[in-house]
Amino acid sequence: MKKNKENNIRRFFFSLLGIIMITAPCLLRAGDIKLSLETEFTVFYDKNYSPPFSFQFRETKLFLDTYISEHSNALIEYVMHEDFKRAVVERAYFIQRDLLFNSQLTFGQFHSPFGYYNAFTVTRSMTKNVALSPDGILPAFKLRSVDTGVLWDLPLEPMSFSIAIVNGNNASGLRDDNNFKDFIGHWMYDFDQFQFGLNGYYGKKNSLDPNGTVIQYADVNVAAIGVETMVLFDKAVVAGEVIAQKYALMKSIGGYVMMNYDLSDLMKTLRYVSRFEIFNPNTVVKNNIRIQCAQGFFYTLDRGYKLKCEYILNIGHTKQELDKMFIELEYEL
């Protein structure tokens, strides 16, 4: 175990050295390639795990943002999870802006444009992060994911449209073993202080036989629809989503409301965040409703330093999971 950890750390530093060696000539030649590192150090309390109280590096992200011209950028995001045990290329894409009707085109591996990507809170919403896998045989599917393909964004103020065609592998990967391309659509109307949007996903997954090999041309439909809304108040931002998903015979439904409240009157740069969520991962199963409530405070200590504290309360069926708490220090280099 210890040796494995040492190997992971060694591998991380060798990777880092390799990246620096490759990018160094670029960085010396031009000031328009920006390398940045974001580390999240967490004090974690969760009775579901052993040890329940631990210190860990939750995530370390390495960004390489390239300014190609006024109209184009390229980005690579390399993420190391859980004490560097797991590392993946999260995003790697090229953006071309100011095309026809001021639209923009993104090629590569990007975040799915279905609704909101993160919650205001440290912990992420169950509705988009719990992977659905009917019968445990079909490949897992979740809406908050990265995928490889093409994304077209069209802003027609006060509206905006996004359409993406992706592999549908729903994971970071180069090999496309899905014989159908998935479609994602997003429409949003901005009423200045109020935003309203609709989202849609349609795709097919290759089914797997019990030994895990892909049964080619045996596709299973996956579809999702969602409604999103955001309201801007003087001191607060309130946003929420409701999403229904269908994957083979499995149906799930869930929704959440989140808030970010400015407490700068109390203390400069202090914010209160909360999220309330109801999620049913499989509507066929009885008493399966999960309810979660997250409450927390974010405090900006200085440029690039943020302290986040959050308590997650599980209610209903999720009560089987015990409550947890995070104290996180986010540092940007």
Added chain:
Amino acid sequence: MKKQRTFFITLLCCFNICFVNAQDDVNAETGLPKTLHTIIDKNLDDQFAEIEKALIIMEHIEPRDVVLITVPLENYIEDVLFTINRPAIIYPQTMFRLIRKFFREGKSRDEIERLLVEMQKHNQIKKLYEEEQGK
């Protein structure tokens, strides 16, 4: 994993060979660009720090009055735009002129911080930028 690593290194090499292009819209006096598109906290952070630095050097404003004055705006952009998966577009030259104007009008630090967030919420900084550009 091995394939991913190969892909990552190949991409970096491509950047090395192809992409070097100086930023053409940087103001010679302040060193600030007209616009910045980003989805990275750190880039946003650096750009706001540059605006504050330019105000200290060009306008001789006391550092204690201006340092971290853009943090509430930055927090708002990160909390809202990045959370909902939208890139941030900021207008550094316009913001420099705007904050300078506020200081010249004798507005307090708290008031300037509040006004910047307010203006961002109502898209007024973008409108100001477009007016300046004659769009």
